[in-house]
Structures are given as C-alpha cells and as structure tokens.
Amino acid sequence: MRSIPEYDLDAATWHRSSYSGGDGGNCLEVTHDFPTVVPVRDSKTPHGPALIFPASVWAAFVNAVRI
Secondary structure, three states: OOOOOOOOOOOOOOEEOOOOOOOOOOOEEEOOOOOOEEEEEEOOOOOOOEEEEEHHHHHHHHHHHOO
C-alpha cells in the first residue's frame, strides 16, 4: 500500500483569485508553496480540509476553465 505524503499547510501562503469579490462569498484559495502539488481550500473555512492536486492536473484544470 502506498503512503500519502503529508504537507505542512499551516505555514503556506494562500492566494485567492483576483476574480473573487471582496464580499467573503464562495472562494477558493490555492498555495504554490509546493513544487509538485497544489493544495486548494475553501476560503470560508481556512482551517478546514484542503484538496491536494498534482501540479500538472491543476494546471490542466485552470487552462480548461480560463476564459
């Protein structure tokens, strides 16, 4: 069985999209502090869980939804 690596997200620098409004609505935050993965979290629950995507998968997603 493969082990899942752990990432220290407490010290990460999180970024919110420039398209997010300042009203505190539904926003995602990402951190680029890790070279091979991109953690993503809900801005309303910053101490809650984060989804961690391989960097290549996140890049493909961003490219697909880019307007």
